[in-house]
Amino acid sequence: FAEGRLLGFAHGTSFAAPKVAHAAALIIDRYPEATPNISRALLVQSARPPEGVADWDPKHVLLTCGVGVPDIDRAIYCRPQRATLYYEGEIEVDEVKLFEIPVPAEFSAANGRKWLSVSLAYDPPVSVVHRDRPAGISLTWELARGDVSESEVQAAIATEAERDVETAPSAELEAKAKKAK
Secondary structure (H helix, E strand, O other): OOOOOOOOOOOOHHHHHHHHHHHHHHHHHHOOOOOHHHHHHHHHHHOEOOOOOOOOOHHHHHHHHOOOEOOHHHHHOOEOOEOOOOOOOOOOOOOOOOOOOOOOHHHHHOOOOOOOOOOOOOOOOEOOOOOOOEOOOOOOOOOOOOOOOHHHHHHHHHHHHHHHHHHOOOHHHHHHHHHHO
16 A cells, blocks of 8 residues: 555456355355366356456457456356356267257347357366376367258368378377487
8 A cells, every 4th residue: 555545456366266266156056066177167158358348459358357257147047048058078089079059940040140159178188297287188179050961070070080190290200209308
């Protein structure tokens, strides 16, 4: 506090911690079976940038505000214009999972821009050497419209798998890299 002043001003992320902890507690109260990853995904998908940053550059908003301020209503309740679906389970390396997302006919038939939000919270395998770092596993996902045939989806999956094989380092290069360390 400045000398001679009764009140002062402070800011920082420490003010955010109790708000997020409160929102997490409400999620756990509503969904006691929720894992930490589900709770985290619900918090992230509900977040919106704070008021007053609408005119900012989106990159600056992300750097300054992160994903935003969690909205507990969005996190724990479905509404006619939004629903939350989630999957909890393991996805093995090189495994492909297909999920069908039920889209109401009214939603797809309505005019105007529509939003579909996907939040992902997952525990990547950790490096054997550096246990505090991910093991270099990347997770990719795609979205296909309902009018895309299953054979087109399977062909896209096969094409992506071939691309991954072509760009993957050979076992010989991996062995050399390990020796160099």
